[in-house]
Amino acid sequence: MSQSTSTAVAAPLLRRWNSRSWAAAAGYIVLYVLCDWLSYVQPVLKLGITPWNPQAGLTLIFLLIVGPQWLGCTAIASLLAELWVRDASPASPLVLAASVWIAVGYGALAALLRRWQLDRSIRTSTAAAKLAGACLGGTIVIAVGYVVLFVANGVLPREHALRALPKLLIGDLTGVLTLTPLMVNTRPWGAALALMREHRWRLLVQLAVLVLSVWIIFGMPVTVQLRFFYLAFVPVIWISLRWGLPGGLLATLIIQIGLIVAVQGETPSPPLLDLQFLMLTLSLTALLLGAAVTERADVLQRVAMREAEQRALLTMSPDGVLVIDARGLVHMANPAALELFGAGSGLPPAASLREWLPELSLQEPAGRETLQGRRVDGERFPADIAWARLDTPAANAGFLVTVRDATDRLRAEEQARERDAGVARAMRFAVAGELASALAHELNQPITALVSYLRASDILAAPFGRGNERLKATLGKAAQEAMRASEVLRRLRDFYRSGTLKREPVHLPTLCGSVAMAFQDRLRRSNASLVTHMGGPLPMPEADAMQLEIVLHNLLANAVEAVSHSSKPWRRIELHVYGDAREVFLRIEDCGPGVAPELAGRLFEPFVTNKPDGMGLGLAISRSFIRASGGELTFAPSSRLGGACFIVRIPTREPSEPLR
DSSP states (O other): OOHHHHHHHHHHHHHHHHHHHHHHHHHHHHHHHHHHHHTOOSOSTTSSOOSOOHHHHHHHHHHHHHOGGGHHHHHHHHHHHHHHHSOOOTTOHHHHHHHHHHHHHHHHHHHHHHHTTOSSOOOSHHHHHHHHHHHHHHHHHHHHHHHHHHHHTTSSOHHHHHHHHHHHHHHHHHHHHHHHHHHHTOOOHHHHHHHHHHTHHHHHHHHHHHHHHHHHHHHSOHHHHHHHGGGGHHHHHHHHHHHHHHHHHHHHHHHHHHHHHHHHSSSOOOOHHHHHHHHHHHHHHHHHHHHHHHHHHHHHHHHHHHHHHHHHHHHHOSSEEEEEOTTSBEEEEOHHHHHHTTOTTOOOTTOBHHHHOTTOOOOSSEEEEEEEEEOTTSOEEEEEEEEEEOOOSSSSOOEEEEEEEOHHHHHHHHHHHHHHHHHHHHHHHHHHHHHHHHHHHHHHHHHHHHHHHHHHHHHHTTTTSSSOHHHHHHHHHHHHHHHHHHHHHHHHHHHHHHOOOOEEEOOHHHHHHHHHHHTHHHHHHTTOEEEEEEOSSOOOOEEEHHHHHHHHHHHHHHHHHHHHTOOSSOOEEEEEEEEOSSEEEEEEEEOSOOOOHHHHTTTTSTTOOSOTTOOSOHHHHHHHHHHHTTOEEEEEEOTTTSSEEEEEEEESSOTTSOOO
């Protein structure tokens, strides 16, 4: 924004402020002269020295509002009062000097009060004491300087100076303490009138008591008026306690006006100076007591507001909040806590923290734990708990405890751990698959070469094998097994590369017999027996025969190894094959030591094994083969033989094939 634009915007505001300030100055001058005229009672030698000077309080109010820089208006107002009220000579340098002295003195006092920020409100006893002290010091300086000016110029005889000084001091100080704090703490007129209408009957009663007190005091003989003046303290204290600082100061102002009226009446009364000493005491009492009451009301309002905020926060808090006293009893519980502990109807009488959080021990001043909570019906739940000792003046302070149901958090953490473990297993299984595919690719050529060499050996050994049939049979079996190994590697490579299966009808008795025949030598070495049970006519499932043979071979190998470590006098493995039109089952049971409980839940995970030299991939690969065919491989402890029991379930048709 350019400088010319800023000036154009600020100029109307400046003119508006100046017009208001000049209007306030004009009003102040008129009120000053009027107050001086009305309070010009019992003066000293027709000077501006009287026991009651409300214009002093009016001056301080004006300078606090518009600023000490307007002290020239005070000099003008004082000069006009001297001219109009006391018929002073306009050309008198003494009158001009006295007016300037009053303006400078109250300007300095106003600057000091504004620096202490006492121009806005007096709402604490400390601020009231500072105001009283500053006004006392300021009026002493102003009064002394004013009297010295008139004594030095011979207008005020020395013998009258000691009588004039306390009269001027009491008059100025009473006027300042009665009017200035009252005007500084004035409420907006709308709010004040609404409050007065709301409590009008109480105000009328208090006003009646106040007027009655003044009437009683000045209705007494002169000799006892001063003694009974202390009756005025009763309504002033009552009003101050009820309405705070504004009410107390307004009551003293009413008494002050009544006092001036009574002194000017025909009824005899004590000297005004003596009464003003008592008025000064009454004004100080109203000021300090009213400030203390106002401060207390502000503190209570802030405390009430803070309590309301805390109640709202506790009500809206999603966590349970408990306040525990020094005896361990639940002093307060928010709605979330009542719902959490199942006490929705309200806090039970004498509810104990040990009943709701039996594991919590509040030994440290603050802390956090995850413990078991107990609801009213006895149900237990995991809870995240935080507590802190309440910082109160009491010696045995209680605690603030927050409780949150940790069930969802613990479940989420467990799911995250399972998910991470699953990802890790999948990564390891993927690596194993890549490794198996690579091995199958690399071993395929050596095994193919081995088959060629075995066939060549069979041809070369033909002339020598006529007398030894076992040599020819052995070479034939070796070539057959090598071809079978080559086919297994090829199927593995195809499965791990593309996941393709060679589905074909599988004759289970033939498959099981072939696998059982291959284990005869290992069974003899382990002194174990394999019993095969074929149940009735079996359907032929659609599956990859090679993969199913690998699975059955792996399960029987595990069973043979398990029974070889058995201490039982008999070592037995059973293979049960049974089924119906929908699916067939192969159940392999052994009498070995079984599977440890800690491994039972993770038995089919990759790289999980209890064998010192095992890789933990056999069962994982077997399950992946069976699931690829639409079946399932499960484990359960064997109830008959006491070892392990593995069950292979294979559907008799592809998953997409409808039932006939």
